[in-house]
Amino acid sequence: MSAPRLEIHLDRIHHNTRALVHELAGVGVTVTGVTKATLGSPEVARAMLSAGVSALGDSRIENIERLRAAGITSQMMLIRSPMISQADRVVAVADVSLNSSLDVIDCLSAAAVGRGCVHGVILMVELGDLREGILAADIEAAARHTLDLPGVALRGIGTNLACQNGVMPDDHKMAELSAIVTGLESTLGISLEVVSGGNSANLDWVNNTARIGRVNNLRLGESILLGCETLHRRPLAGLRTDAVELVAEVIESAVKPMRPWGEQAQNAFGEFVSQQTPHLRADAGRDGPRDEPVRSGGRHLQLGHRMIVALGRQDVDPDGLRAPAGHQVLGMSSDHLVLSTDAAPRAVGSEIRFGLDYGALLRAMTSPFVQQVFLGAPT
Numbered sequence: 001m002s003a004p005r006l007e008i009h010l011d012r013i014h015h016n017t018r019a020l021v022h023e024l025a026g027v028g029v030t031v032t033g034v035t036k037a038t039l040g041s042p043e044v045a046r047a048m049l050s051a052g053v054s055a056l057g058d059s060r061i062e063n064i065e066r067l068r069a070a071g072i073t074s075q076m077m078l079i080r081s082p083m084i085s086q087a088d089r090v091v092a093v094a095d096v097s098l099n100s101s102l103d104v105i106d107c108l109s110a111a112a113v114g115r116g117c118v119h120g121v122i123l124m125v126e127l128g129d130l131r132e133g134i135l136a137a138d139i140e141a142a143a144r145h146t147l148d149l150p151g152v153a154l155r156g157i158g159t160n161l162a163c164q165n166g167v168m169p170d171d172h173k174m175a176e177l178s179a180i181v182t183g184l185e186s187t188l189g190i191s192l193e194v195v196s197g198g199n200s201a202n203l204d205w206v207n208n209t210a211r212i213g214r215v216n217n218l219r220l221g222e223s224i225l226l227g228c229e230t231l232h233r234r235p236l237a238g239l240r241t242d243a244v245e246l247v248a249e250v251i252e253s254a255v256k257p258m259r260p261w262g263e264q265a266q267n268a269f270g271e272f273v274s275q276q277t278p279h280l281r282a283d284a285g286r287d288g289p290r291d292e293p294v295r296s297g298g299r300h301l302q303l304g305h306r307m308i309v310a311l312g313r314q315d316v317d318p319d320g321l322r323a324p325a326g327h328q329v330l331g332m333s334s335d336h337l338v339l340s341t342d343a344a345p346r347a348v349g350s351e352i353r354f355g356l357d358y359g360a361l362l363r364a365m366t367s368p369f370v371q372q373v374f375l376g377a378p379t
């Protein structure tokens with residue numbers, strides 16, 4: 001099989017989705033399965049749908065178009081505010097979008113009228129993380145504005161925390177969201193169908209709160225794909241953290257000195273790599289090679305087993321790679337990943353399997369050099 005490749009285990013994605021859907025159903029919360037990290041993969045979307053998500057969500061209209069082109073007919077939510085320049089494409093394929101600009105909603109209205117359809121609008125409320133959202137004081141006016149427009153229907157209210165500034169969803173923030181919902185309903189004499197309380201960063205709160213309030217939907221991506229919550233990146237009980245793995249091939253494997261020699265300046269990425277700290281990763285040197293230093297040409301040369309893997313920054317974010325036990329990532333340039341190992345060295349031509357964090361997953365999914373292999377049909 002070709003390398004590098006992402007091995008995407010659909011059965012594990014199905015397992016994670018089903019566990020989260022089941023758990024959240026117990027507190028009356030539906031799951032929108034977010035596919036953006038997979039560029040709107042129809043395979044991943046189908047695994048999520050068969051595990052019970054109520055809708056799919058993606059931040060890019062291109063990805064939603066891809067899902068539609070693959071024949072997926074489920075509810076789809078655009079989870080980034082639409083671009084005005086894409087309003088027509090949005091109403092054509094997405095049932096609902098998350099919105100925080102009235103100018104955009106005006107254009108969605110005009111586009112939907114033009115197409116003779118009705119587009120669902122969820123108004124996003126700013127609760128302090130300072131990414132998208134309308135300030136609480138302006139929500140009522142935004143709701144009235146939306147209710148007055150043809151071609152759009154006010155489906156609900158949402159919020160997004162943690163992504164920009166790590167502001168935590170807690171009882172206080174979520175009670176504020178619920179209060180906004182009940183306030184709007186009584187002032188405007190409407191009922192709001194969807195209260196989309198957030199993303200994978202909300203799972204700690206959901207699992208521990210006795211006050212779920214009006215929240216009845218979460219938009220989950222990372223927790224499904226990587227099996228962790230996102231405030232502390234702790235694995236979630238019962239979920240697989242290895243649903244996606246990156247496999248790459250060894251192209252050099254040799255015993256070499258562990259410290260560079262010669263005058264040093266910047267490396268390819270503008271970093272200065274100290275002679276004293278040969279490892280780029282601050283934590284990587286602790287269990288490094290234990291060979292006695294040997295004297296060679298007047299230099300102290302500590303030897304270790306080093307490997308080069310054909311994987312680079314064009315493929316993945318080095319900070320988000322988890323090397324196998326006994327292996328340390330020493331550095332990565334555009335096309336070379338350098339590892340040291342205390343374990344049995346691997347031969348040239350053999351493969352090494354890495355875990356990924358969200359940033360690494362995003363980049364690997366986006367690299368044209370990384371093949372995607374789907375394994376384990378969801379049951």
Ligand SMILES: *Cc1c(COP(=O)(O)O)cnc(C)c1O
Binds near residue numbers: 219
């Ligand atoms: C990316 C995103 C999500 C999903 O976040 P995860 O941390 O992957 O669960 C939900 N909502 C919005 C608005 C997003 O941009």
